[in-house]
Amino acid sequence: MAEIKTLSEAVAQLVHDGDSVALEGFTHLIPFAAGHEIIRQGRKNLTLIRMTPDLIYDRMIGAGCASKLVFSWGGNPGVGSLHRMRDALSHGWPVPLKIEEHSHAGMANRYVAGASGLPFGVLRGYAGTDLPAHTDTISTVTCPFTGEQLAAVKALNPDVAVIHAQRADREGNVQLWGITGVQKEAVLAAKRSLVTVEEIVDTLEPVPGAVLLPSWVIDAVALAPGGAKPSYAYGYYERDNAAYKAWDAVSRDRQRFAAWLKELVA
Amino acid sequence: MSEATSEPSVLSEATSEPSVLSEATSEPSVLTETRTARAAQPVAGGEPVLDYTADEMRTVAAARALRDGAVCFVGIGLPSTAANLARRLHAPNLVLIYESGTLDTRPELLPLSIGDGILADSALTVVSVPEVFNYWLQPGRIDVGFLSGAQLDRYGNINTTVIGEYDEPSVRLPGSGGAPEIAASCGEVMIVMRHRLRAFVSGVDFITSLGHGSGPDDRRRLGLTGAGPLRVITDLGVLEPDPETRELTLTGLHPGITVEQVRAETGWPLAISGEPLVPTPAPTTRELELLRSLRTVGQ
Numbered sequence: 001m002a003e004i005k006t007l008s009e010a011v012a013q014l015v016h017d018g019d020s021v022a023l024e025g026f027t028h029l030i031p032f033a034a035g036h037e038i039i040r041q042g043r044k045n046l047t048l049i050r051m052t053p054d055l056i057y058d059r060m061i062g063a064g065c066a067s068k069l070v071f072s073w074g075g076n077p078g079v080g081s082l083h084r085m086r087d088a089l090s091h092g093w094p095v096p097l098k099i100e101e102h103s104h105a106g107m108a109n110r111y112v113a114g115a116s117g118l119p120f121g122v123l124r125g126y127a128g129t130d131l132p133a134h135t136d137t138i139s140t141v142t143c144p145f146t147g148e149q150l151a152a153v154k155a156l157n158p159d160v161a162v163i164h165a166q167r168a169d170r171e172g173n174v175q176l177w178g179i180t181g182v183q184k185e186a187v188l189a190a191k192r193s194l195v196t197v198e199e200i201v202d203t204l205e206p207v208p209g210a211v212l213l214p215s216w217v218i219d220a221v222a223l224a225p226g227g228a229k230p231s232y233a234y235g236y237y238e239r240d241n242a243a244y245k246a247w248d249a250v251s252r253d254r255q256r257f258a259a260w261l262k263e264l265v266a
Numbered sequence: 267m268s269e270a271t272s273e274p275s276v277l278s279e280a281t282s283e284p285s286v287l288s289e290a291t292s293e294p295s296v297l298t299e300t301r302t303a304r305a306a307q308p309v310a311g312g313e314p315v316l317d318y319t320a321d322e323m324r325t326v327a328a329a330r331a332l333r334d335g336a337v338c339f340v341g342i343g344l345p346s347t348a349a350n351l352a353r354r355l356h357a358p359n360l361v362l363i364y365e366s367g368t369l370d371t372r373p374e375l376l377p378l379s380i381g382d383g384i385l386a387d388s389a390l391t392v393v394s395v396p397e398v399f400n401y402w403l404q405p406g407r408i409d410v411g412f413l414s415g416a417q418l419d420r421y422g423n424i425n426t427t428v429i430g431e432y433d434e435p436s437v438r439l440p441g442s443g444g445a446p447e448i449a450a451s452c453g454e455v456m457i458v459m460r461h462r463l464r465a466f467v468s469g470v471d472f473i474t475s476l477g478h479g480s481g482p483d484d485r486r487r488l489g490l491t492g493a494g495p496l497r498v499i500t501d502l503g504v505l506e507p508d509p510e511t512r513e514l515t516l517t518g519l520h521p522g523i524t525v526e527q528v529r530a531e532t533g534w535p536l537a538i539s540g541e542p543l544v545p546t547p548a549p550t551t552r553e554l555e556l557l558r559s560l561r562t563v564g565q
Contacts, residue, residue, distance in 0.1 A: 026366050026395055027381025051395070052443075075440030077379035078342060078562075086438050101427075103442035104365060105399040112396050124404050125447050127488040128476035134432050148489065178386045179366045182395045209392055234383055241378045241564035 002172025002195070002218035007227075010194050010220035011037045019159040020047035020070075022111075022190060023056060026181030027077060028234060031164040032056050033227030034196050039063040040265050049158055051107045051182065055230070055247050058082040059264075062257050064094040070156075071099070072107045076251075079244055083251040093254065101135055106153045110137070111182045113155035114189025125151040161190035164228045165213075166235060168197045169204050172215035177207045178234025184211050187218065196224035198236050316554050320501035321460070323520045325557060326549040328412075328458040328499045329355060336409040337361040339448050342380045344458045345412035347560060350376055354556050363408065365444040367393040376562040384563055399444070403451050406491050411452030413445055414459050417470045420513050420534040422457065422477025422495035424449065425470035432472060442474050449475035454496045461500035467533040478512035502528045504546070508539060518544040 005013070015021060015038055023031050035056040038046075048057050049070040054077070060066055062084030074082055088097035102110070109121030122141060132138040137154035163183040165176035174195045176183065187193045195218055204212070215221075227233075230243035250256045318326075328348035332338060334357040340349045342364075350373065353360045361370045366381035370390035377385050386392050393402070402408065416439050417425035426445060428435035449455050455477070459465060477495045478484060485494050495514075498505040504518030515537040516528055525543070529536050549557075 027379050028366070028383070028386075071441065073441050073443035074438075077381075078377075081438075081440070089438055090435075101441055103446045104395065104444040105403070105447040106442075108396040108399050112400075123400070123447070124451060124489075124491075127450060127490060128473065128479050128484060129442075129446050130427070130432070130473045131442065131446070178383065179368065179381045179392055180394050181366070181381075184394065185396060211394075232383055234386060238383055239379065239564075241562075244378070 002215045002221045004170070004172060004200065005220045005222055007033060007037050007196060007222040007224050010222045011041055014160050014192050014194050014219055015043055017043055018045045020049060021160045021162065022049040022156070022158040022186045023162045024050060024181060024183050024186040025164060025228065025231065026051060026179055027239070028179040028181065028232055029164045029176060029183070029228050030054055030056050030231035031162050031196055031227060032229060032231065033224040034162045034164070034194060035060055036264055039065060039261070049156060051104055052077070053082055053085060055082070055244065058084040058247070058251055061085050061088050061097060062094070062251070063261055066097060067095065068098040068100065070102070072102045072104045076244060076248060078241070079248050083248070084257060087254070100137060101131060102138065102153065103131065106138065106151070108182055108185070110153045110156040111185035111189050113153070114157045115185040119155055120152045121155065123151050123153065127151065156189055158186070158190045159192060161186040161193045162196075163187060163193075164196045164224070164233070166197065166233055167199045167201050167204065168195065168221045169201055172218055172221045173204060174213040174218060174221065175204045175207065175210050177210035180211045184213065187213055192219045193217065194220045194222065196222050196227040198225055198227070198233050199223070316551055318549050318554055320520070322549060322554060322557055323546070324458060324460070324499060324501040325351060326553045327504065327520065327546050328456065329553070331456060331497060331499060332357050332360055332410065335359045337363065337407065338410045338412055339363050339365070339403060339408045339452055340412050341414055341445070342377065344414050347376060348458060349412060350560060351553070351557050355553060363398065363402065365395070365398060367395055367398040369393060369402070376560050378562050378564060382563055399447060403447055406451060406453065408451070409453045411448035411455045411492070413448060413455060413457050413475065415457065415475070417465055417467050418457060418459060418498065419467050419470045419477070421479060421481065422498065422507060422514055423470050423473045423479065424457070424475040424477060425472045427472040427474045429471055445475040449477065449494065450490045450492060452492045454493045457495050457498045459498065459500055461502040461528065461531045463531045463533055466531060478507060482510065482512045502531065504544070506539070508537065513537065515539040516543065518546055520546045521548045
């Protein structure tokens with residue numbers, strides 16, 4: 001059963017130095033508040049897993065939380081690069097960062113395999129590309145029925161999954177809708193999970209197309225209104241595109257980033 | 267990625283800074299582009315058209331290439347703009363799918379990111395990310411994959427990963443996103459890019475998404491179901507693979523562009539096929555007005 005906690009308590013309990021952590025949310029419902037709390041609590045040596053690192057991992061990497069990044073598309077959507085990520089990769093600043101790189105389809109199937117209790121996922125992917133030569137969690141498997149060779153990707157089973165959702169009830173059942181990405185798979189694949197929510201309500205009214213995660217697959221639910229900003233929470237607030245653009249200048253410059261970080265942890 | 271152009275082209279296409287100016291003056295949203303082809307071209311019937319930029323010509327040409335009713339997997343930036351223009355012109359039944367899981371989406375404004383709320387708002391349905399790749403893309407349900415890239419080579423292979431060596435790149439690009447499997451599994455691939463020498467290279471530094479590999483047999487040998495890149499639309503002209511060798515050759519020229527100009531921006535000895543080259547009709551007033559009326563969310 002999920003316990004309803006403060007965000008600070010939940011991060012302290014569930015996210016430890018050295019953990020592999022997946023903060024998911026595909027453009028929508030990115031758990032920024034939780035990421036910021038992980039920075040505030042000074043976590044180090046994390047393996048950060050996320051299809052699109054986005055600003056949230058740019059910030060966590062710049063703050064020195066991560067020693068490894070597992071990802072499939074590392075840019076600032078519609079704007080440009082993630083400069084803190086680039087700085088860590090090319091200059092080891094503030095700490096060296098290793099990478100494990102996939103495609104979106106590969107990452108999605110790694111989460112599916114992890115959620116399904118399977119050791120690997122199968123897809124038609126990566127054929128003829130250069131990524132398998134650099135990523136040892138990409139391999140091939142031969143179909144036992146047709147003999148066809150297919151791509152195999154190692155299951156992802158993060159120590160902790162962290163997602164943001166529109167709402168939970170007082171039992172800790174969680175409901176999210178709109179673009180739902182890989183959050184369901186990430187939570188079910190992970191050993192522990194934390195969900196931040198816009199609001200906690202008495203009754204979860206049905207919403208078309210919603211994902212519902214039962215309380216008993218979640219460890220902690222924390223109230224964090226606005227916790228996906230500057231990404232968005234469908235039905236609550238829109239994506240702050242201006243903030244995504246403004247981040248480019250902050251991220252480009254170590255000193256401006258340091259000033260941003262100082263303000264965050266103050 | 268489909269979301270994987272190098273930053274400058276995405277930047278100027280989707281988020282050009284003078285957006286306020288654009289709003290006020292109805293100027294194109296590509297004011298940041300340095301290369302312009304502002305020669306007013308007459309069209310059939312003698313109707314004079316508005317001046318236009320090379321980027322606008324490219325976007326209009328790409329939009330024209332999408333047939334009505336096609337199911338199209340759309341990358342953000344240049345492909346998204348062209349696909350949404352096509353939907354407003356000759357292809358109202360174009361089915362747009364974005365990798366965030368929005369199926370048959372009809373946004374009134376252009377999204378800035380692949381997962382903007384406006385895509386969910388206007389979609390027939392929204393599916394999860396594993397589902398969009400596994401159920402919709404992988405089995406071959408998508409007719410056209412619409413991609414861009416930082417580097418493209420003579421066989422239509424796309425690089426959105428690194429410039430230079432993988433372990434010590436001179437430029438780290440965003441990476442794969444959805445592009446490798448879009449390039450593999452769509453019925454065909456259409457590529458839209460700015461035609462520059464640094465981007466149109468003999469061989470890409472890294473094959474993020476396979477085009478025709480190293481020649482005519484590679485896709486079949488690898489068991490890929492889609493036909494691969496059949497058309498590359500740039501701001502200078504149109505390239506298509508040679509039927510025998512699969513090397514990209516010049517098949518069309520935009521108005522006012524010479525073969526020499528295209529060759530100067532191409533990193534392999536560019537062959538010309540289908541002579542005489544097909545001249546691209548200049549953008550019509552309607553095409554330009556619609557393109558310029560497209561606004562990105564939040565701008």
